[in-house]
Amino acid sequence: MSAEFPASDNLPVAGTAYGLGIGPGEPDLITLKAYNILQKADVIAYPALEDGVSLARQIVDPHIPEGRIEIAIRIEMGKPADPIYDAAAIEIGKHLADGKTVAVLCEGDPFFYGSFMYLFGRLAEAGHPVKTVPGVSSMMACAAQLGAPLAAKNDVLQVIPGPLDADRLREQLAKTDAAAIIKLGRHFAKVRGVINELGLTDRARYIERATLETQKMVPLGELPADAKAPYFSMILIHRRGDAWR
Template structure:
């Protein structure tokens, strides 16, 4: 059951919740606004692996204030888990009802494929003050690291999720000026084959773990045929090769 307004006790005293866009990985890419809210928050929540660490928590570790209540939201990989977001919204809601400020850490930008949107919907429908603080998205970071502007002039830019079926990927890529293909992971071989079939390999750039110490970037065609890709990887394509041409 989704934790909508009816699942919360009446709101009498309200704190505020903020989804903080903390950037793609490099600690210094957090915005000043997000940093200020982080320092003032009473409670800090963040997504984490079911049985592991939180990348979001690791990104802001140099900036984390001491003595704050922390909430690790254990989220499995795959489709949004309604029960987990329901429970997290209820827990955060209790802090908001007590008048506390809650900062929810979000890798990249909260509203660009970010898990915070599922909390935002639940908290907003329940009548709590909640706001998204924009951050540097992974797509912008990848373009900057690769030295590859995403689009120019009247270019149409598409953001294409790697898990799409091959035929859908092909149709989307066949008629676009520029594309960012995200969520590669176990779908990498399929995506790479589609790009090759369309004759776009020489215009495709690959990058993984952008802005982190483990960052890797290379022209797609230079990767070994049996190469694999992590979830946090991306392929940028422009039909002209470079957007400024």
């Protein structure tokens, strides 16, 4: 059963696509605005893996009304994504041209490394009205779960993708006050090695699947040497250990 949220006068406009930030995983972290648009949308689109699994769809499952048209945008790992987004934009565009409201689900925030931005560009360039509803990003959720404020005072905070090569990672981390390292996955061992080289292991916190039932968080140095990390994982580092110091 869907959770009860207050109604809003800010209802979706016919023929408009909305990129909804739905938060990092816990269903209740959806915003009121995103929830209200979701209730009124004619069509709901979301990214999904080839086997049909969609984390975005799972997150909002308690909030989706019955009888909605659904579009699964199936991402084929290891293959170019542009043709997939091209086709999805055309399919969504047809519904918009028919006057339907389309809600596109995006984990976290749509414009913080979110896949929705690729649809946004295509739909906007095609002349369709497109709006974005911000959401709770994974970085904010990880900080909250870890009890680790990201930055304070005049700190410079960097968001560093794990796939960067070791030299670039070392260069970025060597000069930062605080960092959030994202997209770990198969790059975890490399990232961990660079952090250790720079003497930052004791100031690094690891978390995976933030806000989900399978969440795990631990000081980085306490993980086994052969530990693996899923894609949905993050390391937060602050040179002072805690931002408030």
